Amino acid sequence: MATRVFHAPYIAACDALELRAVVARSEGAQPPLPGVALVRDAGALFADPAIDLVVIATPSASHAALATRALEAGKHVVVEKPFALDIAETRALIALAHERARVLTAFHNRRRDADFLGVRAAIEEGRIGRVVHFESHFDRFRPQVRERWREDGSAGSGIWYDLGPHLVDQALVLFGAPESVDADIAALRDGGRASDWAHVVLRYPQMRVVLHAGMCVAGGEPRFRVHGTGGSLVKFGLDPQEGQSVAGLRPGASDWGLDTEPLHLHAGEGEHREIALPRGSQEHFYAQVAQACLGEAQPAVATREIELVQAVIEAAMLSSAEGRRVTLDEVLGA
Structure with a gap:
Protein backbone atom coordinates (compact mmCIF):
# COMPACT_ATOMS: atom_id res chain seq x y z
CA MET A 1 0.00 0.00 0.00
CA ALA A 2 2.80 2.43 0.89
CA THR A 3 4.49 1.84 -2.47
CA ARG A 4 1.31 1.98 -4.54
CA VAL A 5 -0.26 5.01 -2.84
CA PHE A 6 2.73 7.14 -1.84
CA HIS A 7 6.18 6.23 -3.05
CA ALA A 8 5.66 5.04 -6.64
CA PRO A 9 3.44 7.93 -7.81
CA TYR A 10 5.55 10.52 -5.99
CA ILE A 11 8.79 9.17 -7.46
CA ALA A 12 7.16 9.12 -10.91
CA ALA A 13 6.29 12.81 -10.48
CA CYS A 14 9.98 13.68 -10.04
CA ASP A 15 11.86 14.14 -13.32
CA ALA A 16 15.21 13.50 -11.61
CA LEU A 17 14.21 10.02 -10.41
CA GLU A 18 13.35 6.77 -12.17
CA LEU A 19 11.74 3.90 -10.27
CA ARG A 20 13.64 0.76 -11.31
CA ALA A 21 12.39 -2.10 -9.15
CA VAL A 22 10.24 -3.09 -6.19
CA VAL A 23 10.68 -6.04 -3.84
CA ALA A 24 7.44 -8.04 -3.91
CA ARG A 25 7.06 -10.68 -1.21
CA SER A 26 3.82 -12.26 -2.40
CA GLU A 27 2.99 -14.34 -5.45
CA GLY A 28 0.82 -12.54 -7.95
CA ALA A 29 1.97 -9.05 -6.96
CA GLN A 30 1.65 -6.43 -9.68
CA PRO A 31 4.12 -3.64 -10.44
CA PRO A 32 2.98 -0.26 -9.05
CA LEU A 33 3.84 1.35 -12.40
CA PRO A 34 4.38 0.01 -15.95
CA GLY A 35 7.96 -0.97 -16.64
CA VAL A 36 8.94 -1.40 -13.00
CA ALA A 37 10.62 -4.74 -12.29
CA LEU A 38 9.53 -6.97 -9.43
CA VAL A 39 12.20 -8.88 -7.50
CA ARG A 40 11.87 -11.25 -4.56
CA ASP A 41 15.05 -10.37 -2.67
CA ALA A 42 16.14 -6.95 -1.41
CA GLY A 43 19.74 -8.05 -1.76
CA ALA A 44 19.36 -7.93 -5.53
CA LEU A 45 18.56 -4.22 -5.31
CA PHE A 46 21.41 -3.48 -2.92
CA ALA A 47 23.85 -5.22 -5.29
CA ASP A 48 22.64 -3.40 -8.42
CA PRO A 49 25.15 -0.64 -9.33
CA ALA A 50 22.49 1.13 -11.42
CA ILE A 51 20.42 1.85 -8.30
CA ASP A 52 21.46 4.92 -6.31
CA LEU A 53 18.52 5.34 -3.92
CA VAL A 54 16.65 2.72 -1.87
CA VAL A 55 13.29 3.34 -0.19
CA ILE A 56 12.50 1.22 2.88
CA ALA A 57 8.69 0.89 3.06
CA THR A 58 8.43 -2.37 5.00
CA PRO A 59 7.01 -3.31 8.42
CA SER A 60 8.51 -1.10 11.12
CA ALA A 61 10.65 -3.71 12.87
CA SER A 62 12.64 -4.33 9.67
CA HIS A 63 13.52 -0.70 8.91
CA ALA A 64 16.86 -0.53 10.72
CA ALA A 65 18.25 -3.80 9.38
CA LEU A 66 17.30 -3.07 5.77
CA ALA A 67 18.50 0.54 5.93
CA THR A 68 21.81 -0.69 7.34
CA ARG A 69 22.27 -3.11 4.45
CA ALA A 70 21.41 -0.42 1.91
CA LEU A 71 23.85 2.10 3.41
CA GLU A 72 26.59 -0.53 3.58
CA ALA A 73 26.00 -1.16 -0.13
CA GLY A 74 26.61 2.52 -0.83
CA LYS A 75 23.01 3.57 -1.45
CA HIS A 76 21.21 6.72 -0.43
CA VAL A 77 18.22 5.75 1.73
CA VAL A 78 14.69 6.96 2.47
CA VAL A 79 13.03 5.23 5.44
CA GLU A 80 9.28 5.16 6.05
CA LYS A 81 8.00 6.23 9.42
CA PRO A 82 8.61 5.18 12.11
CA PHE A 83 12.26 5.60 11.17
CA ALA A 84 13.37 2.97 13.71
CA LEU A 85 12.17 1.28 16.88
CA ASP A 86 14.31 3.29 19.30
CA ILE A 87 16.90 6.02 19.63
CA ALA A 88 19.81 3.56 19.59
CA GLU A 89 18.82 2.19 16.16
CA THR A 90 18.26 5.74 14.94
CA ARG A 91 21.69 6.95 16.01
CA ALA A 92 23.43 3.90 14.57
CA LEU A 93 21.87 4.53 11.15
CA ILE A 94 22.73 8.23 11.25
CA ALA A 95 26.34 7.44 12.15
CA LEU A 96 26.61 4.89 9.34
CA ALA A 97 25.19 7.33 6.78
CA HIS A 98 27.72 9.95 7.90
CA GLU A 99 30.55 7.43 7.66
CA ARG A 100 29.52 6.37 4.14
CA ALA A 101 28.71 9.96 3.03
CA ARG A 102 25.21 8.91 1.95
CA VAL A 103 21.91 10.75 2.14
CA LEU A 104 19.65 9.30 4.83
CA THR A 105 16.22 10.74 5.50
CA ALA A 106 12.73 9.88 6.78
CA PHE A 107 9.50 9.97 4.78
CA HIS A 108 7.71 12.77 6.62
CA LEU A 117 0.61 24.29 5.42
CA GLY A 118 -2.40 26.51 6.10
CA VAL A 119 -2.15 26.22 9.87
CA ARG A 120 1.60 26.87 9.78
CA ALA A 121 1.17 29.97 7.63
CA ALA A 122 -1.57 31.37 9.90
CA ILE A 123 0.59 30.86 12.99
CA GLU A 124 3.68 32.39 11.37
CA GLU A 125 1.65 35.38 10.17
CA GLY A 126 0.57 36.02 13.78
CA ARG A 127 -3.14 35.66 13.06
CA ILE A 128 -3.90 34.26 16.52
CA GLY A 129 -1.10 35.88 18.51
CA ARG A 130 1.10 33.69 20.65
CA VAL A 131 0.02 30.04 20.57
CA VAL A 132 -0.82 28.63 24.01
CA HIS A 133 -2.62 25.40 23.01
CA PHE A 134 -2.04 23.34 19.86
CA GLU A 135 -4.10 20.20 19.33
CA SER A 136 -3.57 17.74 16.48
CA HIS A 137 -5.79 14.69 15.89
CA PHE A 138 -5.34 11.74 13.54
CA ASP A 139 -8.47 9.70 14.21
CA ARG A 140 -10.21 6.87 12.36
CA PHE A 141 -13.25 4.64 12.84
CA ARG A 142 -11.96 1.08 12.65
CA PRO A 143 -13.52 -0.64 15.65
CA GLN A 144 -12.62 -4.17 14.51
CA GLU A 151 -2.15 -4.47 14.87
CA ASP A 152 -0.62 -7.79 15.95
CA GLY A 153 1.30 -6.56 18.99
CA SER A 154 4.74 -7.22 17.47
CA ALA A 155 7.63 -4.77 17.71
CA GLY A 156 6.77 -1.55 15.91
CA SER A 157 3.04 -2.21 15.74
CA GLY A 158 0.31 0.00 17.18
CA ILE A 159 -1.15 3.39 16.49
CA TRP A 160 1.61 5.39 18.18
CA TYR A 161 4.30 3.95 15.92
CA ASP A 162 1.98 4.19 12.90
CA LEU A 163 0.47 7.67 13.20
CA GLY A 164 2.47 9.18 16.05
CA PRO A 165 5.47 10.10 13.85
CA HIS A 166 3.25 12.27 11.63
CA LEU A 167 1.80 14.10 14.63
CA VAL A 168 5.17 14.51 16.35
CA ASP A 169 7.05 15.69 13.26
CA GLN A 170 4.48 18.38 12.47
CA ALA A 171 4.59 19.64 16.06
CA LEU A 172 8.38 19.79 16.08
CA VAL A 173 8.44 21.66 12.76
CA LEU A 174 6.23 24.32 14.34
CA PHE A 175 7.60 24.54 17.86
CA GLY A 176 10.88 22.63 18.17
CA ALA A 177 11.70 20.12 20.89
CA PRO A 178 9.52 20.07 24.04
CA GLU A 179 10.86 20.06 27.57
CA SER A 180 8.94 16.95 28.58
CA VAL A 181 6.26 14.48 27.53
CA ASP A 182 3.15 13.12 29.28
CA ALA A 183 1.48 10.18 27.54
CA ASP A 184 -1.24 7.57 27.86
CA ILE A 185 -1.10 4.89 25.15
CA ALA A 186 -3.46 1.93 25.27
CA ALA A 187 -5.25 -0.89 23.46
CA LEU A 188 -8.97 -0.21 23.99
CA ARG A 189 -10.72 -2.26 21.29
CA ASP A 190 -12.00 -5.76 21.95
CA GLY A 191 -9.21 -8.21 21.17
CA GLY A 192 -6.66 -5.45 20.71
CA ARG A 193 -3.03 -6.58 20.94
CA ALA A 194 -1.40 -3.32 19.89
CA SER A 195 -2.11 0.26 20.91
CA GLN A 206 3.65 28.75 28.37
CA MET A 207 2.29 26.28 25.81
CA ARG A 208 0.92 22.75 25.62
CA VAL A 209 0.75 20.57 22.50
CA VAL A 210 -1.81 17.76 22.50
CA LEU A 211 -1.33 14.89 20.02
CA HIS A 212 -4.16 12.38 19.79
CA ALA A 213 -4.93 9.31 17.69
CA GLY A 214 -7.79 6.85 18.09
CA MET A 215 -9.40 4.03 16.13
CA CYS A 216 -12.96 4.35 17.45
CA VAL A 217 -13.84 7.90 16.40
CA ALA A 218 -16.97 7.89 14.24
CA GLY A 219 -17.60 11.22 12.58
CA GLY A 220 -14.14 12.45 13.47
CA GLU A 221 -12.74 15.26 15.57
CA PRO A 222 -11.28 18.49 14.21
CA ARG A 223 -7.91 17.75 12.61
CA PHE A 224 -6.39 20.85 14.23
CA ARG A 225 -7.44 23.13 17.08
CA VAL A 226 -5.03 25.96 17.82
CA HIS A 227 -5.67 28.58 20.49
CA GLY A 228 -3.64 31.72 20.96
CA THR A 229 -3.67 35.06 22.74
CA GLY A 230 -5.36 36.65 19.70
CA GLY A 231 -7.80 33.97 18.56
CA SER A 232 -8.22 30.37 17.46
CA LEU A 233 -7.83 28.19 14.38
CA VAL A 234 -9.98 25.12 13.68
CA LYS A 235 -9.63 22.70 10.76
CA PHE A 236 -12.00 19.80 10.04
CA GLY A 237 -11.25 16.85 7.79
CA LEU A 238 -8.04 15.13 6.65
CA ASP A 239 -5.75 16.26 3.87
CA PRO A 240 -7.07 14.74 0.60
CA GLN A 241 -3.84 13.50 -1.01
CA GLU A 242 -3.87 9.93 0.33
CA GLY A 243 -7.50 9.48 -0.68
CA GLN A 244 -6.84 11.01 -4.08
CA SER A 245 -3.95 8.64 -4.72
CA VAL A 246 -6.01 5.60 -3.65
CA ALA A 247 -8.66 6.72 -6.16
CA GLY A 248 -6.07 6.89 -8.94
CA LEU A 249 -5.45 10.64 -9.08
CA ARG A 250 -1.81 11.62 -9.48
CA PRO A 251 0.37 14.66 -8.73
CA GLY A 252 -0.04 17.22 -11.49
CA ALA A 253 -3.79 16.67 -11.83
CA SER A 254 -5.83 19.87 -11.60
CA GLU A 271 -15.64 37.16 14.75
CA HIS A 272 -15.18 34.33 12.25
CA ARG A 273 -13.41 34.05 8.91
CA GLU A 274 -12.74 31.18 6.52
CA ILE A 275 -9.24 30.88 5.05
CA ALA A 276 -8.67 28.91 1.86
CA LEU A 277 -5.80 26.43 2.13
CA PRO A 278 -2.73 26.25 -0.10
CA ARG A 279 -2.43 23.24 -2.37
CA GLY A 280 -0.95 20.15 -0.70
CA SER A 281 2.20 18.79 -2.33
CA GLN A 282 3.51 15.66 -0.63
CA VAL A 309 11.03 12.70 16.43
CA GLN A 310 12.31 9.31 17.58
CA ALA A 311 13.14 10.74 21.02
CA VAL A 312 9.58 12.05 21.47
CA ILE A 313 8.10 8.74 20.29
CA GLU A 314 10.27 6.90 22.79
CA ALA A 315 9.61 9.38 25.62
CA ALA A 316 5.86 8.92 25.14
CA MET A 317 6.17 5.14 25.29
CA LEU A 318 8.20 5.41 28.49
CA SER A 319 5.80 7.94 30.00
CA SER A 320 2.80 5.72 29.34
CA ALA A 321 4.52 2.58 30.61
CA GLU A 322 5.75 4.19 33.85
CA GLY A 323 2.90 6.63 34.45
CA ARG A 324 5.10 9.70 34.77
CA ARG A 325 6.32 12.76 32.92
CA VAL A 326 9.50 12.10 30.93
CA THR A 327 11.97 14.78 29.92
CA LEU A 328 13.49 14.65 26.48
CA ASP A 329 16.96 14.73 28.04
CA GLU A 330 16.25 11.35 29.65
CA VAL A 331 15.89 9.79 26.21
CA LEU A 332 18.58 11.77 24.42
CA GLY A 333 21.07 11.30 27.24
CA ALA A 334 21.90 15.01 27.43
Whole structure:
Protein backbone atom coordinates (compact mmCIF):
# COMPACT_ATOMS: atom_id res chain seq x y z
CA MET A 1 0.00 0.00 0.00
CA ALA A 2 2.80 2.43 0.89
CA THR A 3 4.49 1.84 -2.47
CA ARG A 4 1.31 1.98 -4.54
CA VAL A 5 -0.26 5.01 -2.84
CA PHE A 6 2.73 7.14 -1.84
CA HIS A 7 6.18 6.23 -3.05
CA ALA A 8 5.66 5.04 -6.64
CA PRO A 9 3.44 7.93 -7.81
CA TYR A 10 5.55 10.52 -5.99
CA ILE A 11 8.79 9.17 -7.46
CA ALA A 12 7.16 9.12 -10.91
CA ALA A 13 6.29 12.81 -10.48
CA CYS A 14 9.98 13.68 -10.04
CA ASP A 15 11.86 14.14 -13.32
CA ALA A 16 15.21 13.50 -11.61
CA LEU A 17 14.21 10.02 -10.41
CA GLU A 18 13.35 6.77 -12.17
CA LEU A 19 11.74 3.90 -10.27
CA ARG A 20 13.64 0.76 -11.31
CA ALA A 21 12.39 -2.10 -9.15
CA VAL A 22 10.24 -3.09 -6.19
CA VAL A 23 10.68 -6.04 -3.84
CA ALA A 24 7.44 -8.04 -3.91
CA ARG A 25 7.06 -10.68 -1.21
CA SER A 26 3.82 -12.26 -2.40
CA GLU A 27 2.99 -14.34 -5.45
CA GLY A 28 0.82 -12.54 -7.95
CA ALA A 29 1.97 -9.05 -6.96
CA GLN A 30 1.65 -6.43 -9.68
CA PRO A 31 4.12 -3.64 -10.44
CA PRO A 32 2.98 -0.26 -9.05
CA LEU A 33 3.84 1.35 -12.40
CA PRO A 34 4.38 0.01 -15.95
CA GLY A 35 7.96 -0.97 -16.64
CA VAL A 36 8.94 -1.40 -13.00
CA ALA A 37 10.62 -4.74 -12.29
CA LEU A 38 9.53 -6.97 -9.43
CA VAL A 39 12.20 -8.88 -7.50
CA ARG A 40 11.87 -11.25 -4.56
CA ASP A 41 15.05 -10.37 -2.67
CA ALA A 42 16.14 -6.95 -1.41
CA GLY A 43 19.74 -8.05 -1.76
CA ALA A 44 19.36 -7.93 -5.53
CA LEU A 45 18.56 -4.22 -5.31
CA PHE A 46 21.41 -3.48 -2.92
CA ALA A 47 23.85 -5.22 -5.29
CA ASP A 48 22.64 -3.40 -8.42
CA PRO A 49 25.15 -0.64 -9.33
CA ALA A 50 22.49 1.13 -11.42
CA ILE A 51 20.42 1.85 -8.30
CA ASP A 52 21.46 4.92 -6.31
CA LEU A 53 18.52 5.34 -3.92
CA VAL A 54 16.65 2.72 -1.87
CA VAL A 55 13.29 3.34 -0.19
CA ILE A 56 12.50 1.22 2.88
CA ALA A 57 8.69 0.89 3.06
CA THR A 58 8.43 -2.37 5.00
CA PRO A 59 7.01 -3.31 8.42
CA SER A 60 8.51 -1.10 11.12
CA ALA A 61 10.65 -3.71 12.87
CA SER A 62 12.64 -4.33 9.67
CA HIS A 63 13.52 -0.70 8.91
CA ALA A 64 16.86 -0.53 10.72
CA ALA A 65 18.25 -3.80 9.38
CA LEU A 66 17.30 -3.07 5.77
CA ALA A 67 18.50 0.54 5.93
CA THR A 68 21.81 -0.69 7.34
CA ARG A 69 22.27 -3.11 4.45
CA ALA A 70 21.41 -0.42 1.91
CA LEU A 71 23.85 2.10 3.41
CA GLU A 72 26.59 -0.53 3.58
CA ALA A 73 26.00 -1.16 -0.13
CA GLY A 74 26.61 2.52 -0.83
CA LYS A 75 23.01 3.57 -1.45
CA HIS A 76 21.21 6.72 -0.43
CA VAL A 77 18.22 5.75 1.73
CA VAL A 78 14.69 6.96 2.47
CA VAL A 79 13.03 5.23 5.44
CA GLU A 80 9.28 5.16 6.05
CA LYS A 81 8.00 6.23 9.42
CA PRO A 82 8.61 5.18 12.11
CA PHE A 83 12.26 5.60 11.17
CA ALA A 84 13.37 2.97 13.71
CA LEU A 85 12.17 1.28 16.88
CA ASP A 86 14.31 3.29 19.30
CA ILE A 87 16.90 6.02 19.63
CA ALA A 88 19.81 3.56 19.59
CA GLU A 89 18.82 2.19 16.16
CA THR A 90 18.26 5.74 14.94
CA ARG A 91 21.69 6.95 16.01
CA ALA A 92 23.43 3.90 14.57
CA LEU A 93 21.87 4.53 11.15
CA ILE A 94 22.73 8.23 11.25
CA ALA A 95 26.34 7.44 12.15
CA LEU A 96 26.61 4.89 9.34
CA ALA A 97 25.19 7.33 6.78
CA HIS A 98 27.72 9.95 7.90
CA GLU A 99 30.55 7.43 7.66
CA ARG A 100 29.52 6.37 4.14
CA ALA A 101 28.71 9.96 3.03
CA ARG A 102 25.21 8.91 1.95
CA VAL A 103 21.91 10.75 2.14
CA LEU A 104 19.65 9.30 4.83
CA THR A 105 16.22 10.74 5.50
CA ALA A 106 12.73 9.88 6.78
CA PHE A 107 9.50 9.97 4.78
CA HIS A 108 7.71 12.77 6.62
CA ASN A 109 5.42 13.53 3.71
CA ARG A 110 2.75 15.21 5.82
CA ARG A 111 4.82 18.35 6.18
CA ARG A 112 3.25 19.10 2.79
CA ASP A 113 -0.38 18.47 3.76
CA ALA A 114 -2.67 21.30 2.71
CA ASP A 115 -4.14 21.73 6.19
CA PHE A 116 -0.76 21.75 7.92
CA LEU A 117 0.61 24.29 5.42
CA GLY A 118 -2.40 26.51 6.10
CA VAL A 119 -2.15 26.22 9.87
CA ARG A 120 1.60 26.87 9.78
CA ALA A 121 1.17 29.97 7.63
CA ALA A 122 -1.57 31.37 9.90
CA ILE A 123 0.59 30.86 12.99
CA GLU A 124 3.68 32.39 11.37
CA GLU A 125 1.65 35.38 10.17
CA GLY A 126 0.57 36.02 13.78
CA ARG A 127 -3.14 35.66 13.06
CA ILE A 128 -3.90 34.26 16.52
CA GLY A 129 -1.10 35.88 18.51
CA ARG A 130 1.10 33.69 20.65
CA VAL A 131 0.02 30.04 20.57
CA VAL A 132 -0.82 28.63 24.01
CA HIS A 133 -2.62 25.40 23.01
CA PHE A 134 -2.04 23.34 19.86
CA GLU A 135 -4.10 20.20 19.33
CA SER A 136 -3.57 17.74 16.48
CA HIS A 137 -5.79 14.69 15.89
CA PHE A 138 -5.34 11.74 13.54
CA ASP A 139 -8.47 9.70 14.21
CA ARG A 140 -10.21 6.87 12.36
CA PHE A 141 -13.25 4.64 12.84
CA ARG A 142 -11.96 1.08 12.65
CA PRO A 143 -13.52 -0.64 15.65
CA GLN A 144 -12.62 -4.17 14.51
CA VAL A 145 -9.08 -5.44 14.99
CA ARG A 146 -7.63 -6.66 11.71
CA GLU A 147 -5.09 -9.42 11.11
CA ARG A 148 -2.10 -7.41 9.97
CA TRP A 149 1.33 -6.53 11.33
CA ARG A 150 0.29 -3.01 12.33
CA GLU A 151 -2.15 -4.47 14.87
CA ASP A 152 -0.62 -7.79 15.95
CA GLY A 153 1.30 -6.56 18.99
CA SER A 154 4.74 -7.22 17.47
CA ALA A 155 7.63 -4.77 17.71
CA GLY A 156 6.77 -1.55 15.91
CA SER A 157 3.04 -2.21 15.74
CA GLY A 158 0.31 0.00 17.18
CA ILE A 159 -1.15 3.39 16.49
CA TRP A 160 1.61 5.39 18.18
CA TYR A 161 4.30 3.95 15.92
CA ASP A 162 1.98 4.19 12.90
CA LEU A 163 0.47 7.67 13.20
CA GLY A 164 2.47 9.18 16.05
CA PRO A 165 5.47 10.10 13.85
CA HIS A 166 3.25 12.27 11.63
CA LEU A 167 1.80 14.10 14.63
CA VAL A 168 5.17 14.51 16.35
CA ASP A 169 7.05 15.69 13.26
CA GLN A 170 4.48 18.38 12.47
CA ALA A 171 4.59 19.64 16.06
CA LEU A 172 8.38 19.79 16.08
CA VAL A 173 8.44 21.66 12.76
CA LEU A 174 6.23 24.32 14.34
CA PHE A 175 7.60 24.54 17.86
CA GLY A 176 10.88 22.63 18.17
CA ALA A 177 11.70 20.12 20.89
CA PRO A 178 9.52 20.07 24.04
CA GLU A 179 10.86 20.06 27.57
CA SER A 180 8.94 16.95 28.58
CA VAL A 181 6.26 14.48 27.53
CA ASP A 182 3.15 13.12 29.28
CA ALA A 183 1.48 10.18 27.54
CA ASP A 184 -1.24 7.57 27.86
CA ILE A 185 -1.10 4.89 25.15
CA ALA A 186 -3.46 1.93 25.27
CA ALA A 187 -5.25 -0.89 23.46
CA LEU A 188 -8.97 -0.21 23.99
CA ARG A 189 -10.72 -2.26 21.29
CA ASP A 190 -12.00 -5.76 21.95
CA GLY A 191 -9.21 -8.21 21.17
CA GLY A 192 -6.66 -5.45 20.71
CA ARG A 193 -3.03 -6.58 20.94
CA ALA A 194 -1.40 -3.32 19.89
CA SER A 195 -2.11 0.26 20.91
CA ASP A 196 -5.14 1.78 19.21
CA TRP A 197 -5.46 4.95 21.33
CA ALA A 198 -2.79 7.52 22.14
CA HIS A 199 -3.04 10.81 24.00
CA VAL A 200 0.28 12.62 24.29
CA VAL A 201 1.01 16.06 25.75
CA LEU A 202 4.21 17.89 24.84
CA ARG A 203 5.09 20.47 27.47
CA TYR A 204 6.66 23.79 26.47
CA PRO A 205 7.06 26.97 28.52
CA GLN A 206 3.65 28.75 28.37
CA MET A 207 2.29 26.28 25.81
CA ARG A 208 0.92 22.75 25.62
CA VAL A 209 0.75 20.57 22.50
CA VAL A 210 -1.81 17.76 22.50
CA LEU A 211 -1.33 14.89 20.02
CA HIS A 212 -4.16 12.38 19.79
CA ALA A 213 -4.93 9.31 17.69
CA GLY A 214 -7.79 6.85 18.09
CA MET A 215 -9.40 4.03 16.13
CA CYS A 216 -12.96 4.35 17.45
CA VAL A 217 -13.84 7.90 16.40
CA ALA A 218 -16.97 7.89 14.24
CA GLY A 219 -17.60 11.22 12.58
CA GLY A 220 -14.14 12.45 13.47
CA GLU A 221 -12.74 15.26 15.57
CA PRO A 222 -11.28 18.49 14.21
CA ARG A 223 -7.91 17.75 12.61
CA PHE A 224 -6.39 20.85 14.23
CA ARG A 225 -7.44 23.13 17.08
CA VAL A 226 -5.03 25.96 17.82
CA HIS A 227 -5.67 28.58 20.49
CA GLY A 228 -3.64 31.72 20.96
CA THR A 229 -3.67 35.06 22.74
CA GLY A 230 -5.36 36.65 19.70
CA GLY A 231 -7.80 33.97 18.56
CA SER A 232 -8.22 30.37 17.46
CA LEU A 233 -7.83 28.19 14.38
CA VAL A 234 -9.98 25.12 13.68
CA LYS A 235 -9.63 22.70 10.76
CA PHE A 236 -12.00 19.80 10.04
CA GLY A 237 -11.25 16.85 7.79
CA LEU A 238 -8.04 15.13 6.65
CA ASP A 239 -5.75 16.26 3.87
CA PRO A 240 -7.07 14.74 0.60
CA GLN A 241 -3.84 13.50 -1.01
CA GLU A 242 -3.87 9.93 0.33
CA GLY A 243 -7.50 9.48 -0.68
CA GLN A 244 -6.84 11.01 -4.08
CA SER A 245 -3.95 8.64 -4.72
CA VAL A 246 -6.01 5.60 -3.65
CA ALA A 247 -8.66 6.72 -6.16
CA GLY A 248 -6.07 6.89 -8.94
CA LEU A 249 -5.45 10.64 -9.08
CA ARG A 250 -1.81 11.62 -9.48
CA PRO A 251 0.37 14.66 -8.73
CA GLY A 252 -0.04 17.22 -11.49
CA ALA A 253 -3.79 16.67 -11.83
CA SER A 254 -5.83 19.87 -11.60
CA ASP A 255 -7.46 18.85 -8.32
CA TRP A 256 -4.37 17.27 -6.75
CA GLY A 257 -3.79 18.47 -3.19
CA LEU A 258 -6.80 20.78 -3.12
CA ASP A 259 -8.60 20.65 0.24
CA THR A 260 -12.06 22.20 -0.09
CA GLU A 261 -12.60 22.35 3.70
CA PRO A 262 -11.31 25.77 4.79
CA LEU A 263 -9.38 26.75 7.87
CA HIS A 264 -11.63 28.55 10.35
CA LEU A 265 -10.20 31.63 12.05
CA HIS A 266 -11.94 32.90 15.17
CA ALA A 267 -10.23 36.23 15.86
CA GLY A 268 -12.41 37.25 18.78
CA GLU A 269 -15.82 36.80 20.31
CA GLY A 270 -18.22 36.32 17.42
CA GLU A 271 -15.64 37.16 14.75
CA HIS A 272 -15.18 34.33 12.25
CA ARG A 273 -13.41 34.05 8.91
CA GLU A 274 -12.74 31.18 6.52
CA ILE A 275 -9.24 30.88 5.05
CA ALA A 276 -8.67 28.91 1.86
CA LEU A 277 -5.80 26.43 2.13
CA PRO A 278 -2.73 26.25 -0.10
CA ARG A 279 -2.43 23.24 -2.37
CA GLY A 280 -0.95 20.15 -0.70
CA SER A 281 2.20 18.79 -2.33
CA GLN A 282 3.51 15.66 -0.63
CA GLU A 283 5.32 14.71 -3.86
CA HIS A 284 7.78 17.58 -3.27
CA PHE A 285 9.49 15.33 -0.75
CA TYR A 286 11.09 13.33 -3.54
CA ALA A 287 12.16 16.39 -5.52
CA GLN A 288 14.10 17.45 -2.42
CA VAL A 289 15.52 13.94 -1.98
CA ALA A 290 16.76 13.99 -5.58
CA GLN A 291 18.45 17.35 -5.05
CA ALA A 292 20.15 16.00 -1.93
CA CYS A 293 21.39 12.87 -3.72
CA LEU A 294 22.81 15.09 -6.47
CA GLY A 295 24.59 17.24 -3.88
CA GLU A 296 22.49 20.30 -4.72
CA ALA A 297 20.64 20.71 -1.41
CA GLN A 298 20.14 19.27 2.04
CA PRO A 299 17.30 16.77 2.61
CA ALA A 300 14.05 18.37 3.71
CA VAL A 301 14.09 16.12 6.79
CA ALA A 302 17.48 16.42 8.49
CA THR A 303 19.00 13.65 10.62
CA ARG A 304 18.77 15.81 13.76
CA GLU A 305 15.03 16.17 13.14
CA ILE A 306 14.73 12.41 12.68
CA GLU A 307 16.48 11.88 16.00
CA LEU A 308 14.19 14.33 17.81
CA VAL A 309 11.03 12.70 16.43
CA GLN A 310 12.31 9.31 17.58
CA ALA A 311 13.14 10.74 21.02
CA VAL A 312 9.58 12.05 21.47
CA ILE A 313 8.10 8.74 20.29
CA GLU A 314 10.27 6.90 22.79
CA ALA A 315 9.61 9.38 25.62
CA ALA A 316 5.86 8.92 25.14
CA MET A 317 6.17 5.14 25.29
CA LEU A 318 8.20 5.41 28.49
CA SER A 319 5.80 7.94 30.00
CA SER A 320 2.80 5.72 29.34
CA ALA A 321 4.52 2.58 30.61
CA GLU A 322 5.75 4.19 33.85
CA GLY A 323 2.90 6.63 34.45
CA ARG A 324 5.10 9.70 34.77
CA ARG A 325 6.32 12.76 32.92
CA VAL A 326 9.50 12.10 30.93
CA THR A 327 11.97 14.78 29.92
CA LEU A 328 13.49 14.65 26.48
CA ASP A 329 16.96 14.73 28.04
CA GLU A 330 16.25 11.35 29.65
CA VAL A 331 15.89 9.79 26.21
CA LEU A 332 18.58 11.77 24.42
CA GLY A 333 21.07 11.30 27.24
CA ALA A 334 21.90 15.01 27.43
